[in-house]
Amino acid sequence: MKNIFETLKDLEKQISSLNEFELVSLENARGRVLARDFYARKNLPSFDNAALDGYAFNYADKNEALSIKGTIFAGDKNPYTLGEKECYKIMTGAKMPQNADTILMLEDECIEENKLIIKKAPKQHNAYRYKGEELSQNELLLKQGTKLNAKHIALLASQGFYKIEVIRKIRVGIFSSGDELKEPWQECDEESIYNANALPLLCMFEEACYLGIIKDDFLNTKEALQNTNFDLLITSGGASVGEADFMERALDELGFHPLFKGLKARPARPTKLYQKGKNLVLILPGNPMAAYLSCFIFGKKLVKLLSGALENSSLLYAKMGMDLKIKSGRNNLILGNLEKDIFIPFNENKFGSGMILPLVKSEFLLISDENISELKKDELIKILKI
Numbered sequence: 046m047k048n049i050f051e052t053l054k055d056l057e058k059q060i061s062s063l064n065e066f067e068l069v070s071l072e073n074a075r076g077r078v079l080a081r082d083f084y085a086r087k088n089l090p091s092f093d094n095a096a097l098d099g100y101a102f103n104y105a106d107k108n109e110a111l112s113i114k115g116t117i118f119a120g121d122k123n124p125y126t127l128g129e130k131e132c133y134k135i136m137t138g139a140k141m142p143q144n145a146d147t148i149l150m151l152e153d154e155c156i157e158e159n160k161l162i163i164k165k166a167p168k169q170h171n172a173y174r175y176k177g178e179e180l181s182q183n184e185l186l187l188k189q190g191t192k193l194n195a196k197h198i199a200l201l202a203s204q205g206f207y208k209i210e211v212i213r214k215i216r217v218g219i220f221s222s223g224d225e226l227k228e229p230w231q232e233c234d235e236e237s238i239y240n241a242n243a244l245p246l247l248c249m250f251e252e253a254c255y256l257g258i259i260k261d262d263f264l265n266t267k268e269a270l271q272n273t274n275f276d277l278l279i280t281s282g283g284a285s286v287g288e289a290d291f292m293e294r295a296l297d298e299l300g301f302h303p304l305f306k307g308l309k310a311r312p313a314r315p316t317k318l319y320q321k322g323k324n325l326v327l328i329l330p331g332n333p334m335a336a337y338l339s340c341f342i343f344g345k346k347l348v349k350l351l352s353g354a355l356e357n358s359s360l361l362y363a364k365m366g367m368d369l370k371i372k373s374g375r376n377n378l379i380l381g382n383l384e385k386d387i388f389i390p391f392n393e394n395k396f397g398s399g400m401i402l403p404l405v406k407s408e409f410l411l412i413s414d415e416n417i418s419e420l421k422k423d424e425l426i427k428i429l430k431i
Contacts, residue, residue, distance in 0.1 A: 052343075066080035075195065085182055117133050147169050217254070228240050277324075277325045278325070318347075361428050370418065371394070379411040381410075383428075
């Protein structure tokens with residue numbers, strides 16, 4: 046049994062990207078992962094242009110009264126050239142005339158006898174956008190594995206990309222397990238409990254499907270786990286030693302093998318991961334807090350690995366807000382909040398894995414190193430936003 050950090054490193058070697066892609070248009074590309082590198086098709090900007098409304102002139106003529114030859118609008122493709130002591134009124138995005146190297150802001154104009162007088166000259170090259178100053182043709186635009194956001198889509202659109210290759214969506218199926226469970230929309234007597242795991246886990250993924258509750262018997266369990274329509278099946282409950290018989294027996298009979306069986310961690314210890322070909326089954330603890338945190342750490346990591354998404358560090362640095370004794374020999378998952386870059390553990394880390402309110406009232410997670418038995422006040426630590 047390994048700790049969380051060792052297990053995550055092992056997964057990076059064991060789980061490969063699906064390398065299956067599909068074409069999508071840009072309006073449907075948000076949150077998708079690029080299946081290849083993209084390179085600039087054209088210079089950005091593709092021609093010298095004005096960054097604001099004003100007057101284009103030659104800086105050498107800044108002390109002269111300048112004849113206004115006309116107005117250049119954005120989209121005007123005609124060639125314009127300045128002579129000595131001349132200028133053009135120009136609109137944002139319009140092509141710069143030859144021999145002009147500077148723009149005077151429209152707000153600073155002074156017209157006397159139909160000529161432009163520059164009372165206070167801007168810096169030379171003011172508001173001049175040069176061809177290719179942002180990107181040169183054939184320069185790397187976005188790397189394979191980039192998870193697209195609105196800003197990435199703006200960049201692709203600026204280069205005339207519309208139909209793009211992205212990794213197909215990772216199919217995630219979510220079960221819960223246990224005869225004692227009732228769904229939130231069902232009647233629940235005092236001897237049953239509401240299923241508080243499935244819907245929060247469902248919300249953790251952009252694309253996931255809830256598949257219901259697995260009853261505590263072998264055939265139901267086996268039937269649920271042999272669903273090959275999903276790349277990743279996630280089930281909560283049936284993970285601890287006394288409950289695991291059905292799960293492990295079913296997975297064994299279906300030809301799955303374990304990638305890890307348990308963790309040196311509290312409260313994620315019962316978490317397990319099985320694989321058969323390209324299909325994965327992640328078994329989470331049944332207690333709500335343990336299930337949520339285990340899925341946050343491992344479920345999201347598995348989807349990232351399957352999609353080939355580039356790893357973006359979400360770790361934040363903070364200072365420990367108090368001395369805190371913890372048990373060594375395992376990772377301790379410590380919930381808390383930030384107050385001016387100071388991490389304050391929730392209720393001095395005194396809570397059980399079956400509780401929900403500590404999750405609700407905490408925004409950050411600290412995963413302690415297994416070798417330490419105490420965290421000191423003002424010690425520099427790394428935390429995750431949950």
